[in-house]
Amino acid sequence: MFNVKEKFSKILVGIDGFRPSMDAVDYAITLAQKVNAKLTALYVESTPVRDDYTSDMPEDQIPEIVKDTVHRAKKESQPWFAEIDETVRGSAAVTTVRENSKRNHRSYYPS
Numbered sequence: 001m002f003n004v005k006e007k008f009s010k011i012l013v014g015i016d017g018f019r020p021s022m023d024a025v026d027y028a029i030t031l032a033q034k035v036n037a038k039l040t041a042l043y044v045e046s047t048p049v050r051d052d053y054t055s056d057m058p059e060d061q062i063p064e065i066v067k068d069t070v071h072r073a074k075k076e077s078q079p080w081f082a083e084i085d086e087t088v089r090g091s092a093a094v095t096t097v098r099e100n101s102k103r104n105h106r107s108y109y110p111s
Contacts, residue, residue: 043077
């Protein structure tokens with residue numbers, strides 16, 4: 001599946017609340033496990049916000065529409081992140097079982 005010539009230490013994958021973005025997550029999980037990289041998932045939101053603000057801006061200066069958008073995005077992203085967590089745990093379990101199976105196979109049936 002992969003022909004990785006360089007080692008990745010970190011992988012970033014964006015999700016947008018639509019099923020096709022989860023295909024990218026599946027690919028990123030597999031790649032991260034293969035190269036032992038840290039995987040970060042980022043939820044992206046398209047908004048009509050035209051105001052500039054920064055994450056270190058005082059709370060009382062952030063426009064209400066921005067606060068509402070961030071709150072909505074956090075709420076909408078929770079099920080997607082839960083699914084990613086479940087997929088990672090499941091993939092890790094399958095990988096562990098495969099590795100244990102290979103070790104056991106080798107120990108019982110040496111090459």
